[in-house]
Amino acid sequence: MSLAALSGKCGIKKGENEMRKYKSDGELETVICNCCGKKLAVRDGLLREGSLEVEHAWDYFSEKDGEVHRFDLCEECYDEILRTFRIGVEVEEMKEFL
Numbered sequence: 001m002s003l004a005a006l007s008g009k010c011g012i013k014k015g016e017n018e019m020r021k022y023k024s025d026g027e028l029e030t031v032i033c034n035c036c037g038k039k040l041a042v043r044d045g046l047l048r049e050g051s052l053e054v055e056h057a058w059d060y061f062s063e064k065d066g067e068v069h070r071f072d073l074c075e076e077c078y079d080e081i082l083r084t085f086r087i088g089v090e091v092e093e094m095k096e097f098l
Helices: 003-010 075-082
Strands: 020-022 028-032 051-057 068-074
Touching: 051 075, 068 075
Parallel strands: none
Antiparallel strands: 020 028, 051 068
């Protein structure tokens, strides 16, 4: 499946849902997968579910120069996107969890 086809599968329109919401005291309240729209488990201000948070500042030599893109993916959507890669990601086992 191409990345374009996958993004069409996601079905969430820009601005339809806020991906992250915080309480007035800054505590994390809600995280929503940008691809499938799934509301991820958040308890006591902590994300309690596998997810990928991406923040990327685009710079020179791109069509998005000066833009910062942020999104969250649930583990299932991340896995589905990985299956579209021609070259797999590099995986390294962590020695210690912090």
